[in-house]
Amino acid sequence: MKVEIRVSENFKREARRLLKKFPSLQAELMDLQRKLAENPNIGFSLFAPKSPKGDLDAA
Structure with a gap:
């Protein structure tokens, strides 16, 4: 598989x-x-999946 790596200015x-x-x-x-x-x-995602609304209220 061909991979293209693009780098921002x-x-x-x-x-x-x-x-x-x-x-x-x-x-x-x-x-x-x-x-x-x-x-x-390789690597890991920098973005966490969104949790259902209301999960933060339980803390």
């Missing part, structure tokens, strides 16, 4: 700034890109 700008501080970041990002190409399902 904001990410590129911030990464350039961080590369000056953390030289190993480039190798780490390349490693992440390689791993995502091999298995696009």
